[in-house]
Amino acid sequence: xxxVQTCAxxxxxxxxxxxxxxxxVVTLEEAFLGPQPCGDRLGCPLAPPVAGVGVAGSEEGHLExxxxxxxxxxxxGGVEQRLELCPVLIGQSxxxxxxxxxxxxxxxxxxxGPQGEEATPALDSGNTAWMMTATVLALFMTLPGLxxxxxxxxRSRNFLSVLMHCFVIAGAASILxxxxxxxxxxxxxxxxxxxxxxxxxxxxGGLTATNYPEPTFVIFQMTFAIITPAIVIGAFVExxxxxxxxxxxVLWLPIVYVPVAHWVWGGGWMALLEPTTRDLAGGIVVHxxxxxxxxxxAWMIGPRIGxxxxxxxxxxxxxxxxxxxxxWVGWLGLNAGSQHSANQAAGMTMLVTHIAAATACLTWxxxx
Numbered sequence: 403x404x405x406v407q408t409c410a411x412x413x414x415x416x417x418x419x420x421x422x423x424x425x426x427v428v429t430l431e432e433a434f435l436g437p438q439p440c441g442d443r444l445g446c447p448l449a450p451p452v453a454g455v456g457v458a459g460s461e462e463g464h465l466e467x468x469x470x471x472x473x474x475x476x477x478x479g480g481v482e483q484r485l486e487l488c489p490v491l492i493g494q495s496x497x498x499x500x501x502x503x504x505x506x507x508x509x510x511x512x513x514x515g516p517q518g519e520e521a522t523p524a525l526d527s528g529n530t531a532w533m534m535t536a537t538v539l540a541l542f543m544t545l546p547g548l549x550x551x552x553x554x555x556x557r558s559r560n561f562l563s564v565l566m567h568c569f570v571i572a573g574a575a576s577i578l579x580x581x582x583x584x585x586x587x588x589x590x591x592x593x594x595x596x597x598x599x600x601x602x603x604x605x606x607g608g609l610t611a612t613n614y615p616e617p618t619f620v621i622f623q624m625t626f627a628i629i630t631p632a633i634v635i636g637a638f639v640e641x642x643x644x645x646x647x648x649x650x651x652v653l654w655l656p657i658v659y660v661p662v663a664h665w666v667w668g669g670g671w672m673a674l675l676e677p678t679t680r681d682l683a684g685g686i687v688v689h690x691x692x693x694x695x696x697x698x699x700a701w702m703i704g705p706r707i708g709x710x711x712x713x714x715x716x717x718x719x720x721x722x723x724x725x726x727x728x729x730w731v732g733w734l735g736l737n738a739g740s741q742h743s744a745n746q747a748a749g750m751t752m753l754v755t756h757i758a759a760a761t762a763c764l765t766w767x768x769x770x
Contacts, residue, residue, distance in 0.1 A: 526613035532744035533618045539735025540625035544632050545572055547732055551725030552635055558717040560640045567644070568632050571651050575628045578655055583627060584620055586656065587663045593671040596664050612743040622739060623667075630659055630688045637696035641703055650699075658695060663687045682751070683740040730759050 549568035553561050575583075582601050590597035600606055603620065610619050631651045638647075665672040665679075666687050672679040681687055716722055738752035 523609050523613050525609060525615070526743075528744045529612050529742070530614040530618060532748070533614050533622055533739060533742065536735040536739025537618065537622045537625060539732045540622065540739060541572075541628065541732075543729050543732030543736060544568055544625070544629045547725050547728030548629065548632050548635075549725070550721050551729060552639055554718040554721030554723075554725060555716040556640050557714050561717065563644065564635065564639055567635050567639075567647050570644075570648055571632045571635075572628050574648060574651050575631065575655060576624060578652065579620075579624045579627050583655060583660050584623065586660050587623070588668045591669065593669075593674065594665070595661055595670075596668055610742065614742075619742075625736070626663075626684055626688055627655060627659060630684075630692050631655060633688070633692040634696045634699065637700040638703055641706070654695065658691055659687070662691050683737040733759065 545568065546565075549565045552568070553564040556564055580603055582598060584603065584606075585598050585600035586596040588596060589599040603617070606616050606620060608616055610616055631654055634650075634654075635647070642650075661670075664670045666681045667673070672686075679686070734752050734755055737755040738748045741748040741751055
């Protein structure tokens with residue numbers, strides 16, 4: 403290769419949203435042909451010389467079908483073909499999956515290179531750290547956020563009972579999630595329910611599409627399974643026994659929550675609709691299932707004795723405010739973490755979530 407060759411390349415910056423491209427003119431120096439081989443992909447124009455085979459622009463000859471950056475193309479095409487190849491090269495250098503029609507895509511990790519070979523994705527420490535933080539914030543919504551929010555609204559004699567409801571739901575849902583519920587939600591190709599391939603987290607490992615560990619995805623999704631039955635507590639608080647709450651949780655999760663989560667998030671029939679059903683952070687899976695279930699169980703129990711003449715005001719409104727504040731903060735992690743990446747979309751989701759909560763807060767205060 404003689405001199406300095408240039409090529410218009412779309413540059414995909416890891417520090418930004420990987421779906422955005424900024425076009426620039428990048429100088430390709432001889433150094434690119436040095437210590438960073440392209441493996442066995444002989445179709446790559448940046449590959450180092452191979453014994454007996456020339457590289458584009460060298461005196462030894464050219465590889466058949468490989469574009470020449472010096473201005474000639476051998477069996478491929480001209481400038482258009484070289485520009486078409488540029489996104490593929492950049493995607494390989496960043497370790498991204500490649501869509502040859504649209505360039506690198508952040509959600510197609512692990513796809514092969516130009517020859518279709520399997521690429522090994524690299525752990526993204528930024529996405530991993532963010533997803534672990536989002537998981538803590540999401541769990542914080544239930545323990546202790548929702549527990550204090552509901553606990554402050556009941557009579558003082560039932561305060562500890564409500565705290566224990568949230569506590570035992572978190573424990574029971576976590577164990578069930580590991581044993582079978584995660585597998586039934588995210589394994590298999592059945593449109594109605596997953597299979598037991600990953601029971602007890604069997605075979606769970608490796609990286610997700612956005613290159614953070616699958617166990618982190620497991621516990622992040624677990625927080626949704628924890629908070630959803632805990633939300634239903636508000637429909638029967640102070641009115642059913644502790645054992646009934648535990649039985650409700652154990653039965654409700656596999657019968658109601660898991661099938662709906664599989665339909666929407668696990669590749670079920672709702673995910674296959676045209677246009678695709680979109681549920682970022684549980685509008686259908688969490689709030690719709692919890693709300694409808696709360697209405698049903700409230701109807702089954704019946705009205706409170708003496709209602710509405712004999713009302714029981716909250717025993718500690720200050721605790722309700724503390725719990726609501728914890729839900730507000732945790733909500734940022736739940737929603738923004740559902741983007742599964744530390745990118746621009748996650749930042750926008752966090753902003754929208756906070757503004758929505760602030761608007762709701764002021765609206766409620768104005769109405770009151």
